[in-house]
Amino acid sequence: MNKKIAIVLIFSGIILAAGNAQDATAFLKQAESIMYPDNFYLVNTLVTTSPVKSDTSMTFEIYHRKDAGTLMEITEPARSKGIRFLQKDNNLWMYNPKARSGNAIRLSARGAFQGSTFSNNDMSDPNYSDDYSVTIAGMETIAHPELGQIECIVIEGTAKTKDTTYSKIKMWLRKSDHMPLQMHYFAQSGVLYKVMKLSGFKQMAGRLRPTVVAMESLDMKGTVSTVTIQQMTVRNDLPAGKFTESALTR
Amino acid sequence: MKQFVFITIFTITALTAIPAQEWTQFGDIGLAATMSHAEIAVGDPVSDWFGLTGWFTASGNIEMDHRLDYDQAMFRLHHLLEVTAEGDISYNLYEAYISFFPVPWLAVDIGKKHVNWGMGSLFLPTDAINPKTIDSTDRRQDIGFQGLTLTFTPNENFSIITALNIENSLDNLESDYWRDFRYGLLMSAFFGNLQIKTSLVYEPDTVFRPGLAASFDIEGFVFTAEGAVDFHNPTYYPESALVWDQPELWTPFYYVDAGVRKLAAIDDITLSFAVEYFFTSAGYTKSEESWFFEALGMGTMHIPQFLGQHYLYGDIGMETTGLLATHHSILVNLQDSSILFWHSVTLLVIENLDLNIEVMWTTGSSTAEFGLLPQRIQITAGAVFHF
Numbered sequence: 001m002n003k004k005i006a007i008v009l010i011f012s013g014i015i016l017a018a019g020n021a022q023d024a025t026a027f028l029k030q031a032e033s034i035m036y037p038d039n040f041y042l043v044n045t046l047v048t049t050s051p052v053k054s055d056t057s058m059t060f061e062i063y064h065r066k067d068a069g070t071l072m073e074i075t076e077p078a079r080s081k082g083i084r085f086l087q088k089d090n091n092l093w094m095y096n097p098k099a100r101s102g103n104a105i106r107l108s109a110r111g112a113f114q115g116s117t118f119s120n121n122d123m124s125d126p127n128y129s130d131d132y133s134v135t136i137a138g139m140e141t142i143a144h145p146e147l148g149q150i151e152c153i154v155i156e157g158t159a160k161t162k163d164t165t166y167s168k169i170k171m172w173l174r175k176s177d178h179m180p181l182q183m184h185y186f187a188q189s190g191v192l193y194k195v196m197k198l199s200g201f202k203q204m205a206g207r208l209r210p211t212v213v214a215m216e217s218l219d220m221k222g223t224v225s226t227v228t229i230q231q232m233t234v235r236n237d238l239p240a241g242k243f244t245e246s247a248l249t250r
Numbered sequence: 251m252k253q254f255v256f257i258t259i260f261t262i263t264a265l266t267a268i269p270a271q272e273w274t275q276f277g278d279i280g281l282a283a284t285m286s287h288a289e290i291a292v293g294d295p296v297s298d299w300f301g302l303t304g305w306f307t308a309s310g311n312i313e314m315d316h317r318l319d320y321d322q323a324m325f326r327l328h329h330l331l332e333v334t335a336e337g338d339i340s341y342n343l344y345e346a347y348i349s350f351f352p353v354p355w356l357a358v359d360i361g362k363k364h365v366n367w368g369m370g371s372l373f374l375p376t377d378a379i380n381p382k383t384i385d386s387t388d389r390r391q392d393i394g395f396q397g398l399t400l401t402f403t404p405n406e407n408f409s410i411i412t413a414l415n416i417e418n419s420l421d422n423l424e425s426d427y428w429r430d431f432r433y434g435l436l437m438s439a440f441f442g443n444l445q446i447k448t449s450l451v452y453e454p455d456t457v458f459r460p461g462l463a464a465s466f467d468i469e470g471f472v473f474t475a476e477g478a479v480d481f482h483n484p485t486y487y488p489e490s491a492l493v494w495d496q497p498e499l500w501t502p503f504y505y506v507d508a509g510v511r512k513l514a515a516i517d518d519i520t521l522s523f524a525v526e527y528f529f530t531s532a533g534y535t536k537s538e539e540s541w542f543f544e545a546l547g548m549g550t551m552h553i554p555q556f557l558g559q560h561y562l563y564g565d566i567g568m569e570t571t572g573l574l575a576t577h578h579s580i581l582v583n584l585q586d587s588s589i590l591f592w593h594s595v596t597l598l599v600i601e602n603l604d605l606n607i608e609v610m611w612t613t614g615s616s617t618a619e620f621g622l623l624p625q626r627i628q629i630t631a632g633a634v635f636h637f
Binding site for chain 2: 048065098
């Protein structure tokens with residue numbers, strides 16, 4: 001009798017866990033679609049502030065096509081203008097037209113992006129559902145600087161492979177519409193080392209989206225990099241050929 | 251000077267007149283002063299002839315890059331004007347081409363351009379399509395070719411590039427100019443973190459070079475490997491200003507290159523390193539080359555080439571955002587133990603203005619292993635304003 005109860009409980013647990021994962025994945029995908037369309041062009045500014053050094057600012061143009069890749073180009077400051085990055089899956093290339101060589105250099109997508117608290121992958125791959133297995137961790141009310149007290153669904157994700165930038169992520173989504181409000185990033189050692197907060201909610205590319213994304217490093221006390229999206233348009237016409245090495249160096 | 255001014259004004263006027271979807275324009279203005287000293291130039295025929303043991307030069311330059319983007323086409327112009335303190339003016343057109351995108355899976359490039367080929371940091375054995383030159387610091391540099399390239403992208407993980415280089419034919423349009431055409435074929439495919447490229451470069455009676463390259467990212471370390479076999483080739487790699495006939499046609503020459511590089515960011519400090527090994531079975535040994543010049547009655551003359559068969563290249567760099575960047579590179583010819591060092595320090599504290607000092611130092615086990623003037627040290631101080 002006890003065995004039967006145990007089996008029923010185990011199966012129920014498995015079914016509930018599977019259902020939980022399905023819900024979590026659906027919520028995460030919805031949050032991703034709120035942050036960015038599948039295919040887009042955007043202009044953003046990346047500002048890094050630190051208590052120990054002067055602020056830095058960069059402006060980028062970014063093209064993204066789902067399953068094809070991301071192409072980024074620095075447009076400000078003049079010192080870095082024209083430098084381009086191409087990301088395909090976990091592969092990253094950099095091309096500097098001022099180097100007078102037609103070749104792009106392949107880099108790892110894991111490193112920090114241009115001295116900011118964002119990783120290369122944070123900047124160029126807007127999707128987490130490809131890289132993390134997620135579950136619903138519970139409900140929590142957080143204090144949001146722009147929205148006040150907000151009830152959130154908390155989602156936890158563990159890396160599917162060792163190639164991902166973070167070992168674990170934790171995401172707070174507004175319960176009412178799954179708008180992403182906050183994220184925690186954990187190092188391979190399991191230590192929390194970055195906190196991301198989303199704000200500046202505006203109508204952009206056909207829906208309400210966060211346009212200010214601030215990433216705080218807990219390693220470097222007081223260092224925050226903030227991406228502000230100035231312009232975003234849906235671009236379903238971007239050809240796959242735009243996301244190739246030959247296009248990167250063109 | 252006139253050429254640069256004319257092309258710049260013409261381009262800006264034309265691009266301003268055209269209703270561009272996107273127009274990108276940027277460039278640098280640079281000033282540089284170089285002091286060079288040849289430690290053991292005495293006895294070197296070049297030094298003896300010209301009395302060169304050290305010199306000082308100064309120059310200024312302006313370099314510009316213009317790009318006009320449309321959905322279905324683009325135009326790019328990249329050029330440089332340099333003026334020396336002696337009043338010598340030189341103009342260099344790096345790239346000037348038009349690209350068309352008639353269908354999403356095809357790009358057509360016409361004009362002078364560089365083609366992205368190979369995977370190494372310093373050596374690209376598979377790249378025989380881009381012509382090379384040896385610059386003032388003895389480093390190999392692409393100079394771009396005039397011709398046509400077609401890039402096919404049937405899907406996001408596979409592409410094919412075909413290239414036609416007519417650079418040499420333009421000098422000989424009277425007869426058999428087509429025999430100077432150089433053809434290139436490159437295929438690139440992704441399998442997760444692995445990228446594989448296969449290539450073939452062919453020019454009648456000159457080059458037949460199939461090659462294979464791969465790169466893979468393991469825990470942030472990017473490993474690259476590249477190899478090529480050259481048949482029917484009267485030149486050797488890296489390319490030289492001089493050409494000897496190969497003793498026998500269809501004798502294969504092998505080129506193998508392997509390396510690893512890493513870019514790591516710790517706080518706001520970016521560290522980079524690259525190590526690369528290169529083997530070539532082509533070329534002449536130093537003693538054979540010396541014999542060649544002695545036979546011509548010119549004494550033991552040494553020319554700027556990367557002769558030898560085993561090379562090692564290393565580079566380490568560090569940049570503190572908005573403060574300082576340094577690079578230290580070394581190129582070793584393992585065959586004769588000659589070494590070329592570069593060290594550079596750049597101050598980045600002033601917005602859009604780089605203040606740079608570069609030291610280049612050549613040394614070796616014998617008197618003439620690298621460079622026109624062996625055992626030399628060269629110091630360049632420069633300022634570059636970006637706009």
